[in-house]
Amino acid sequence: MAEVQLPTYDIVIFGASGFTGKHVVREALKFLSPDSPLKTLALAGRNPSKLSETLKWASTSTSHPTIPLLVADTSDPPSLRRMASQAKVLLNCVGPFRLHGDPVVDACVEAGCDYLDICGEPEFMEKMEAVYHEKAVEKCSLVICACGFDSIPAEFGFMFNSSQWVYPAVPNRIEAYLYAESDKKIVGNFATFESAVLGLANADKLMKLRRSGRRRARPSIPGYAPPKESRIERQKKLGLWALKIPSADATVVRRTLSILTENPNGLQGVNEHPKQEEKRIAFWSRVKPAHFGVKVASKNLLDLLPWITVGLSIGRLGGSSIGRWFLLTFPSVFSLGKFRKKGPTKDQLGSASFKMWFVGHGFSDAKLASRRNAGPDTEIVTRVMGPEFGYLTTSIILVQCALIVLERWGDLPKGGVFPPGIVFGPTDLQDRLQKNGVCFEF
Numbered sequence: 001m002a003e004v005q006l007p008t009y010d011i012v013i014f015g016a017s018g019f020t021g022k023h024v025v026r027e028a029l030k031f032l033s034p035d036s037p038l039k040t041l042a043l044a045g046r047n048p049s050k051l052s053e054t055l056k057w058a059s060t061s062t063s064h065p066t067i068p069l070l071v072a073d074t075s076d077p078p079s080l081r082r083m084a085s086q087a088k089v090l091l092n093c094v095g096p097f098r099l100h101g102d103p104v105v106d107a108c109v110e111a112g113c114d115y116l117d118i119c120g121e122p123e124f125m126e127k128m129e130a131v132y133h134e135k136a137v138e139k140c141s142l143v144i145c146a147c148g149f150d151s152i153p154a155e156f157g158f159m160f161n162s163s164q165w166v167y168p169a170v171p172n173r174i175e176a177y178l179y180a181e182s183d184k185k186i187v188g189n190f191a192t193f194e195s196a197v198l199g200l201a202n203a204d205k206l207m208k209l210r211r212s213g214r215r216r217a218r219p220s221i222p223g224y225a226p227p228k229e230s231r232i233e234r235q236k237k238l239g240l241w242a243l244k245i246p247s248a249d250a251t252v253v254r255r256t257l258s259i260l261t262e263n264p265n266g267l268q269g270v271n272e273h274p275k276q277e278e279k280r281i282a283f284w285s286r287v288k289p290a291h292f293g294v295k296v297a298s299k300n301l302l303d304l305l306p307w308i309t310v311g312l313s314i315g316r317l318g319g320s321s322i323g324r325w326f327l328l329t330f331p332s333v334f335s336l337g338k339f340r341k342k343g344p345t346k347d348q349l350g351s352a353s354f355k356m357w358f359v360g361h362g363f364s365d366a367k368l369a370s371r372r373n374a375g376p377d378t379e380i381v382t383r384v385m386g387p388e389f390g391y392l393t394t395s396i397i398l399v400q401c402a403l404i405v406l407e408r409w410g411d412l413p414k415g416g417v418f419p420p421g422i423v424f425g426p427t428d429l430q431d432r433l434q435k436n437g438v439c440f441e442f
């Protein structure tokens with residue numbers, strides 16, 4: 001019997017009924033039009049009535065558009081294959097990714113569709129690269145994890161700062177300070193807390209994966225590696241207290257810098273116009289490698305207490321199954337209210353915003369870097385700002401990345417598993433973010 005040809009959609013949003021997924025749907029609907037690269041959209045998830053509720057919630061008018069709803073469950077591989085075969089670009093919002101992501105990537109690579117997600121879990125991202133890169137190249141499927149707040153503001157903020165260093169000046173390290181602002185409480189949804197707890201519980205797996213994989217190329221960074229510093233810092237210039245946190249951002253930036261070391265002109269597009277090729281080469285010639293780290297910051301030392309509590313609770317309890325049970329049953333208690341099972345309210349989302357400062361330290365002349373005991377003598381500060389970061393900024397970023405994949409596919413590599421910076425760096429993503437409320441300032 002002949003197979004029935006299912007319709008395909010420009011974008012399929014999987015996990016559309018989740019807390020983040022529904023904001024992604026709302027953002028995507030703004031760009032759905034016959035004149036846009038996004039002409040057709042479908043929502044996917046395991047529960048059709050929740051998808052239908054999501055569509056009502058996300059539509060601005062009372063007559064919500066007729067958008068197909070696809071049923072797919074991560075525990076049902078045929079349903080994932082069906083969904084992937086119907087997508088040009090699949091946006092995966094189903095997490096924690098370590099629990100749900102692998103079969104979705106597998107289905108997308110097999111179907112040859114492009115895959116973007118909002119993962120912030122280093123082990124998942126690096127495992128997908130190790131397992132699927134070769135096959136994704138062969139099947140012409142682009143797989144790009146971390147296309148949300150993790151880790152595009154960090155990657156683009158890093159590249160923006162490092163591009164301000166004009167030769168002979170060179171950066172040595174760039175430190176990002178994330179400052180979330182609101183007159184209401186700043187709250188995250190449970191799934192992010194769960195991802196962090198499971199990440200720590202499986203930290204040894206990440207180490208094992210890194211040891212077993214091929215050695216990554218290391219960029220050559222002028223000067224010494226920064227000395228080990230205390231966890232809490234008073235950042236006088238910004239007037240902030242800052243706490244060093246383990247961050248997916250730093251690992252994603254390192255992966256982009258490593259690919260750049262092996263491909264100093266970046267990655268060639270599958271059908272690149274000579275003008276774009278010139279633009280790409282010029283873009284990467286301005287980006288300089290540097291050490292990178294991320295800190296959460298606040299005006300008041302006491303405001304760091306919930307972050308310290310989250311770190312200590314996960315560190316102390318995350319290693320045992322009974323400890324994890326307590327953490328995952330009472331997230332609000334163990335995070336002093338930073339994470340809730342119901343996520344932030346509409347008011348909390350609406351009143352929040354973020355600023356991420358990038359403080360670059362380096363040398364006014366690259367020659368100084370090779371002198372014994374010479375430390376950085378120059379500082380460049382830049383920043384990225386936007387609305388509430390976890391859900392609103394994440395949705396803006398994910399949708400803009402998807403629009404670029406649809407519209408500018410010829411400028412992008414034909415397939416493979418990559419971090420977002422190396423793929424989107426030389427595109428117009430920064431301009432698009434700027435137009436949609438995520439701003440870069442020098």
Ligand SMILES: NC(=O)c1ccc[n+]([C@@H]2O[C@H](COP(=O)([O-])OP(=O)(O)OC[C@H]3O[C@@H](n4cnc5c(N)ncnc54)[C@H](OP(=O)(O)O)[C@@H]3O)[C@@H](O)[C@H]2O)c1
Pocket residue numbers: 015016017018019020021045046047050072073074075093094095096097100118119120146147148149150151189190191192193195389390391394
């Ligand atoms: N990168 C970033 O900055 C960023 C920002 C926000 C979130 N995230 C990450 O995104 C993920 C989702 O977060 P969230 O807060 O949106 O979580 P959430 O509200 O719990 O949503 C999870 C979604 O996954 C779906 N799902 C769960 N199990 C499934 C299965 N077996 N098959 C198909 N769908 C399934 C849920 O479907 P139902 O609706 O049917 O339950 C729901 O739509 C987390 O990993 C989080 O860490 C990252």
